[in-house]
Amino acid sequence: MTQPAGIRPYNFSAGPAAMPEAVLQRAAADMLDWNGSGMGVMEMSHRGKEFGAIATQAEADLRHLLAVPANFHILFMQGGGLAENAIVPMNLSRGAVADFVVSGSWSAKSQKEALRYCDARVIASNAADHFTRLPDAAGWKLSADAAYVHICSNETIHGLEYHTLPDLAALGSKAPLVIDFSSHVASRSVDWQRVGLAFGGAQKNLGPAGLTIVIVRDDLLGHALEICPSAFNYKTVADNQSMFNTPPTWGIYVAGLTFQWLRQQREGDLTGVAAMEHRNIAKADFLYGYIDASDFYENRISTECRSRMNVPFFLKDESRNDAFLAGARAAGLLQLKGHKSVGGMRASIYNAMPMAGVQALVSYMREFEKSHA
């Protein structure tokens, strides 16, 4: 490693992903005894007062960070985004019509899985453009009778992000919008006026794999199909404060530490998610700016919908991919290989990635370009 002593490598994994060191240190320190309770968090009954305090605080902190309105429930669940691809239509579709905008791998998977439960329609897709831009909302063929409209608001694999959520009401639809925000949750604010349900796996921006966050408007509860497992019925989960079944207690605890860390972040007058968004814009601008100015690397996504979190890029001469990755690893820059379905490289620069990590990546890219151009 060429990094200064005491600094960990920078980890660009798309998820599970790098976490704030302060969170990891706290979790390690509490391992055998949380807050003088004589128990580690993994050893606590989920129904005891100690874990109850942890879960209540985590929910309150997330509600504050994301400015979640009072008429939305925050649910801590299991199964990740892929399970939600089934759980959402089991809860919301009523076996009728649901609309899907296909903008990359994740939304495509969501639509395919929903076909088990409802008439899941693709109302727009840019597959023909190889998912290099988002389908223009003006062209979406919204169904008159859709139970909901699904988008993936950040496509982790292809590297596209909605920088403005669609206003379905303005487009003439009364359907609630469902967003899969797995890979950019808490990296930016959410316009809840436009959202009925948001779901995300925790393992990008919030905590460990195995915890799923669902934030759902209260009028959408209570319509689950009879075949929906009780443990995945949003109303059952909400009525039991996410403790109908034993919740992923460690995941909730670590996500809670991350929420506390997020609340402590400052950028000038900005705090919390607003501070993170400011940083994330700066990080993304710096990396895309370097790539665009280079003749050696390229990013193929339309500038207006590039993800701030997941930056796929290619060496124009792909025969150098292996050398690039080996050099990056030696320089303490980990997990930069692109997803197998896209190829090339991908730098995931979530909340826990500091600007210094992006600067280290660009420095390495510049050196590699210089020595291989």
Place this chain on the structure above:
Amino acid sequence: MTQPAGIRPYNFSAGPAAMPEAVLQRAAADMLDWNGSGMGVMEMSHRGKEFGAIATQAEADLRHLLAVPANFHILFMQGGGLAENAIVPMNLSRGAVADFVVSGSWSAKSQKEALRYCDARVIASNAADHFTRLPDAAGWKLSADAAYVHICSNETIHGLEYHTLPDLAALGSKAPLVIDFSSHVASRSVDWQRVGLAFGGAQKNLGPAGLTIVIVRDDLLGHALEICPSAFNYKTVADNQSMFNTPPTWGIYVAGLTFQWLRQQREGDLTGVAAMEHRNIAKADFLYGYIDASDFYENRISTECRSRMNVPFFLKDESRNDAFLAGARAAGLLQLKGHKSVGGMRASIYNAMPMAGVQALVSYMREFEKSHA
């Protein structure tokens, strides 16, 4: 706390439950950097070589510990036992008949949930006996056409355990036996000749909540209902080595540490699960022996089916319950309150509870009896 300095309180939680200190210490030590990788385990891509090594080792260790035959798959899933109550019938019932033996809260819940997917029949129940004994297998009304027969092999809440698994073939049934072994997995050996599928949440004997272990015979894969979510289709999970969706990586890692700890346990010539079983018998005998000899406490479960893991007991004068619990807590004996549906006390004495903890409990019970009799 009246314990010697440096000794943690003894934690009798029914789950999530006490874990071996060596496991917790290892997990804390690895938190920021696993094995020189520069990443903590929570930060690793599940598809990278580092986590691949962890998962492969965990599966191999569990297979060794439980002597799982080669024609059974070991799956690492999410959702816990309550989710499996739906996932099992979605995968195995084919929408037809499934038989359930109701021996306590957990098997009762399993049967009720299965009704969503199949003709789930109660073929035996001892509800009339208030679940103080197991229904005699000779009296089970096995269906000729059952897709499977479900039992809960250890009832965590009521404190009953099957000390011999039923031999369905000898009872004239060709159906595979499904066992919910959540609360005694790895506390004793399993007779796989009599089992088609075993499932269990990890949070009693194996690791943190949020990880579910499913061990399934290969001929039972591939029969899922169309409405089974892909993430919970056993064949899909098996075909993808438990990585169809992002698995609960931390849970697998901590369970893997527990498996290694189990493999290191020794009692004379016995190792691993056999050594644990030896210890668990001694612990249970000591505690039940004291209770039975006392006029102050009682356990109401028939001796032949008492659980070695979960020991519910009552003070004959229940007006002293609060004083008992407060004194226990002061003596460093935690989470002894019984489940609300049963009342009284419950001591869960899983693998991680040493004999010294059971001795400390009995000493306290004796002192309490002496000062309150």
